[in-house]
Amino acid sequence: xxxxxxxxxDLAQRRLDGERDPAAEAALNSHLAICPSxxxxxxxxxxxxxxxxxxxxxxxxxxxxxxxxxxxxxxxRERVRAAVWAAWATAAAAATIVLSLxxxxxxxxxxPAGDELARARREAGIALSLAAGAMREAERTARDRVIxxxxxxxxxxxxxxxxxxxASRKP
Amino acid sequence: xxxxxxxxxxxxxxSRVHSHAVWMLRDREEARDxxxxxxMRLWKHRExxxxxxxxxxxxxxxxxLCIDRSRRLSVRREVPDxxxxxxxxxxxxxxxxxxxxxxxxxxxxxxxxxxxxRNRAVVLLREVEGLGYEEIAESLxxxxxxxxxxxxxxxxxxxxxxxxEGVSP
Numbered sequence: 435x436x437x438x439x440x441x442x443x444d445l446a447q448r449r450l451d452g453e454r455d456p457a458a459e460a461a462l463n464s465h466l467a468i469c470p471s472x473x474x475x476x477x478x479x480x481x482x483x484x485x486x487x488x489x490x491x492x493x494x495x496x497x498x499x500x501x502x503x504x505x506x507x508x509x510x511r512e513r514v515r516a517a518v519w520a521a522w523a524t525a526a527a528a529a530t531i532v533l534s535l536x537x538x539x540x541x542x543x544x545x546p547a548g549d550e551l552a553r554a555r556r557e558a559g560i561a562l563s564l565a566a567g568a569m570r571e572a573e574r575t576a577r578d579r580v581i582x583x584x585x586x587x588x589x590x591x592x593x594x595x596x597x598x599x600x601a602s603r604k605p
Numbered sequence: 606x607x608x609x610x611x612x613x614x615x616x617x618x619x620s621r622v623h624s625h626a627v628w629m630l631r632d633r634e635e636a637r638d639x640x641x642x643x644x645m646r647l648w649k650h651r652e653x654x655x656x657x658x659x660x661x662x663x664x665x666x667x668x669x670l671c672i673d674r675s676r677r678l679s680v681r682r683e684v685p686d687x688x689x690x691x692x693x694x695x696x697x698x699x700x701x702x703x704x705x706x707x708x709x710x711x712x713x714x715x716x717x718x719x720x721x722x723r724n725r726a727v728v729l730l731r732e733v734e735g736l737g738y739e740e741i742a743e744s745l746x747x748x749x750x751x752x753x754x755x756x757x758x759x760x761x762x763x764x765x766x767x768x769x770e771g772v773s774p
Contacts, residue, residue, distance in 0.1 A: 447757045451738075478764040481772070485709045486732040486763075492633075494623035494640050502615055502641060506648040507608045 438465055439472050446476040450483055606651040606659070614659040615644055621660065621734070622667045628717060628729055629671040632678060639674060643667040664734055665744045668726055675722050709772060716766035723747075724759040731756055 442465040445458050466473045546554070606614070622643050626636035643666045647654060654662050717725050726745060730736045736744075742752045 444757075447760065450760065451753060451756070475764065478768060479760050481709070482713070482760055482763045482767065483732055485713045485767075486728065489624075489628075489710050489713065489733055490707065491620050492624040492627040492636070493620040494637065498637055498641060499615060499619050502619070502644050502648075503612060506645070507612050510608060 439469060442466065442469065442472045443475060446472075446479060450479060606654055606656050610656040610659075611648060611651050614647065614656060614663070618660050618663050619644060622663050625664060625667050625729055625734065626671055628714065628733075629668070629722065629725060630675055630678065631718065635674050635678060639667055639670045642670055661736060661740060664730065664736065665740075668730065668744060671726075672722065709767075712767055712770050712772050713763065716763045716770075719766055720759050720762060724755050724762075727752060727755045728759045728763070732760075 442462050445462040448455075449459065449462065462476075466476060619640060623636055623640040626639040626643075627633060630636050630639065643663055646666055647659065647663060650662075717728065720728065723745065727741060730741045730744070731738070738749055738752060742749045745752070747755075
């Protein structure tokens with residue numbers, strides 16, 4: 435290999451790098467025309483480049499791609515969709531409550547008729563009388579119970595004591 | 606980057622990322638992990654990455670992950686599950702097949718194994734992915750001159766490897 439071969443191979447590498455210098459290109463071509471060894475090497479370098487550019491892709495299996503999309507885009511979409519639904523549901527619930535309050539609110543009471551008022555007064559009087567009677571009856575019953583439970587046993591014990599006293603006074 | 610743009614990028618470049626990882630790591634399981642992690646990182650950083658620059662971003666990220674993994678996998682040298690595996694080149698090929706581009710690909714993949722990880726990355730990022738020199742130099746944190754010298758040496762080594770295998774232009 436001569437110095438010219440070294441220079442030519444360097445120029446060939448630069449050409450592969452994308453450097454475009456007309457003078458260098460001319461020098462390289464004229465050397466390649468007379469040097470089969472460099473011609474073969476440069477052709478080999480170009481084959482390497484072409485082969486690398488044509489390397490078959492190693493596809494990522496579809497299941498992995500789908501898994502990535504599930505964990506990213508689709509999950510995000512579901513999250514947004516759920517948030518939108520929650521917002522709609524909250525708004526619908528709030529609207530329902532407000533409408534219910536408006537529609538079900540009771541109106542002002544109606545004034546009673548004259549005979550209804552009189553009848554109500556009579557019935558109220560009867561109810562009060564019955565209540566008063568019941569109160570009296572309850573009071574009487576309570577008093578009777580007190581007498582029955584406390585006074586009567588006391589009275590029952592009196593004759594015993596009196597009898598005993600009387601007996602002790604007998605000669 | 607919108608969700609739709611992310612989906613487009615994943616479908617368009619996912620396999621390029623995976624290919625780079627396969628060629629760098631020579632381990633398909635690890636390569637799939639790297640591809641997935643790279644794409645998940647893009648999702649995480651999607652607000653900062655534009656769709657137009659996504660490919661370069663993905664390759665840079667995948668490359669860094671490959672370097673991290675290759676340090677851990679330095680003792681592993683086999684691709685365990687691939688008919689198109691890098692190490693499966695026919696030791697005595699039929700000369701007629703040598704002209705076949707798929708066989709050339711197999712030989713080249715096999716020859717790539719002979720390069721250091723850094724030089725392999727240089728060759729892949731430049732010749733396969735077509736990234737610019739400055740971008741590769743920045744990604745690999747090496748000066749431009751060093752990058753070009755590494756590329757020249759690597760091309761020459763690959764050429765010699767092919768010639769030794771009987772692959773001639």
